[in-house]
Amino acid sequence: MYMDANATTPLLPEVVAAMNPYWMEQFGNASSIHQAGQGARAAVEQARESVARLLGCTPAELIFTSGGTESDNLAIFGVLQPFVDAGEKVHMITSAIEHNAILNTAEALRKRGVEVTLIPPTLGGLIDPEAVRAAMQPHTKLVTIMLANNETGVVQPIAELAAVAHAGGALFHTDAIQAAGKVTIDLKKLQDIDLLSLSGHKMYAPKGTGILYLRKKTALAPMLFGGQHERGRRPGTENVPGIVGLGKAADLAWEWMAEGGPAELGALRDRLEQGVIARVGSGVGVNGAGSPRAANTTNMFFEGVEAEALVIALDLKGVAISGGSACMSGATKPSHVLLSMGMGEVRARGSVRISLSRLNTPEEIDLAIGLIADAVVRLRSMPAA
Numbered sequence: 001m002y003m004d005a006n007a008t009t010p011l012l013p014e015v016v017a018a019m020n021p022y023w024m025e026q027f028g029n030a031s032s033i034h035q036a037g038q039g040a041r042a043a044v045e046q047a048r049e050s051v052a053r054l055l056g057c058t059p060a061e062l063i064f065t066s067g068g069t070e071s072d073n074l075a076i077f078g079v080l081q082p083f084v085d086a087g088e089k090v091h092m093i094t095s096a097i098e099h100n101a102i103l104n105t106a107e108a109l110r111k112r113g114v115e116v117t118l119i120p121p122t123l124g125g126l127i128d129p130e131a132v133r134a135a136m137q138p139h140t141k142l143v144t145i146m147l148a149n150n151e152t153g154v155v156q157p158i159a160e161l162a163a164v165a166h167a168g169g170a171l172f173h174t175d176a177i178q179a180a181g182k183v184t185i186d187l188k189k190l191q192d193i194d195l196l197s198l199s200g201h202k203m204y205a206p207k208g209t210g211i212l213y214l215r216k217k218t219a220l221a222p223m224l225f226g227g228q229h230e231r232g233r234r235p236g237t238e239n240v241p242g243i244v245g246l247g248k249a250a251d252l253a254w255e256w257m258a259e260g261g262p263a264e265l266g267a268l269r270d271r272l273e274q275g276v277i278a279r280v281g282s283g284v285g286v287n288g289a290g291s292p293r294a295a296n297t298t299n300m301f302f303e304g305v306e307a308e309a310l311v312i313a314l315d316l317k318g319v320a321i322s323g324g325s326a327c328m329s330g331a332t333k334p335s336h337v338l339l340s341m342g343m344g345e346v347r348a349r350g351s352v353r354i355s356l357s358r359l360n361t362p363e364e365i366d367l368a369i370g371l372i373a374d375a376v377v378r379l380r381s382m383p384a385a
Contacts, residue, residue: 001364004320005202005296006150006178006355011245012204018248019206022241030238031229040240047247051211054250055196056186060216063230064243067210068177068199070223072101072144074212074234075173075195076109078220079142084112091115091140093170095127096340097149102175103336119145123342124291125154129164136168143172147196148179151337151353152288153297155183162192171195171218177202181253182262182294187213194218200242204358205249209242256358266295269356272365273298279373287338287351299338301351304380310352313375319368321354 002010022043028036030044048059055062065071076092083090094106096118106116117135119127127145136143143165148155158174165172173195176185181203187193195218200209214220214233226235277284283303302310307323314321323335334348343351354368 001318001360001368002320003354003356003360003364003368004322005357006153006353007322008201008207009204009357010359011206012249012252014252015204015206015245015248019241019245022244026240028240030240031227040238043240043244043247044238047243047250050247050250050254051198054180054185054254055198055211055213056188056190057213058216061187061213063212063214063234064238064246065210065212065234066208066239067201068099068175068197069101071197071199071210071212072099072175073105074220074223075197076102076105076142076144077223078233079171079173079195080109080114082219082221083141084109084114089115089139091117091137093117093119093132093135093140093143093165095119095121095145097121097125097127097151097154097337098144098146099150099175099177102144102146115139120340121154125149125152125288125337125341126291127156127161129157129160132161133164133168136164136170138169140165140168140170143168143170144174145172146175146178147185148176148183148294148297149288149337150178151335152291152299152341153178153293153355154288155179155292155294159190159192162190166192173197178294178297181249181257182265182296184257187215195220200246200249203249203253205246206242208239209246211246261358262295265356265358265360268360268362268365269296269298271362272354272356272369273300275366275369276300276372279369280376284376287341287343296356298354299351300354301343301347302376303347303350305350305376306379307350307352309379310372310375313379314371317371317375319371321352323352 028040030040052059110116119131162172171194175197177199180198194215196213198211201207229235287299338348
């Protein structure tokens with residue numbers, strides 16, 4: 001039973017079928033002017049239209065990338081590096097709960113002279129727009145706050161945060177990697193969002209695919225230099241099979257959301273939480289409970305249990321969950337997200353992330369409830385090392 005969808009998702013069969021012709025049969029370079037090339041170009045542009053429909057933007061506002069990390073880096077460096085190069089005073093604001101693709105990019109810019117402010121979350125994992133407003137400075141050029149947290153699933157008040165950034169004269173970027181395909185995003189209505197990142201492998205598309213949304217007329221310096229691909233904003237021959245897969249995944253996500261998929265998946269998540277809490281009884285709870293959350297994600301803490309031991313115990317029973325972000329696997333420190341929310345180290349080390357996919361069934365949920373509860377009881381009964 002795979003319940004670590006925030007780490008990655010499998011390719012859906014429809015996505016594989018859509019990609020297959022572009023490996024060997026329609027293998028043209030999308031920049032070539034002959035028929036083989038133009039067939040590939042048409043497939044790329046169709047995928048761009050599909051992602052644009054999912055996000056509620058125009059196709060021309062989308063840049064294909066190699067994934068979420070590149071999209072985040074391109075957004076932040078692309079906005080701020082020209083100011084750095086010009087010798088201007090630069091300030092950016094982000095949050096303490098961001099993915100390391102944001103935090104480490106901000107740290108790299110700090111070393112280049114950019115002033116960085118990290119906003120801590122509330123106990124519920126939310127970023128308060130008033131805290132961002134208080135941190136704004138005359139030379140604040142960019143505010144970047146994620147839409148849905150990868151560990152807790154907490155969804156941020158993104159419209160209000162973006163409005164604060166614009167009121168202070170800054171651009172606004174959001175890492176929507178854990179939100180796309182789970183949370184409704186309509187960029188036509190979210191007028192204050194200038195840049196948005198998306199990753200294919202979090203939404204049943206292949207790894208190595210991503211999107212950076214760039215609102216029309218927003219200036220962006222490229223990170224890479226080469227040809228005029230993606231209107232000169234991201235050079236490099238397009239990964240046509242991957243892009244086609246991302247487009248098909250976007251179509252499937254749009255249909256799933258239109259048919260009420262998030263509500264159904266949220267009901268499964270709630271059933272899992274309630275069942276585990278009822279079976280375990282005491283010393284158990286949900287980090288971020290009470291805040292709006294992505295439908296598939298729960299982050300649960302178990303007193304008297306180490307998350308790593310619980311993850312291993314469940315893996316031996318055929319249940320895949322995680323102790324936090326997959327990108328931090330093997331780290332000795334507890335989750336920076338949970339610590340920033342005010343959790344002590346003991347609670348943070350006893351917390352696990354369970355992230356469901358659209359493929360999980362009610363039967364799997366019921367079986368997982370028993371396996372998780374039994375593993376917790378067994379681990380608590382073991383003598384301390």
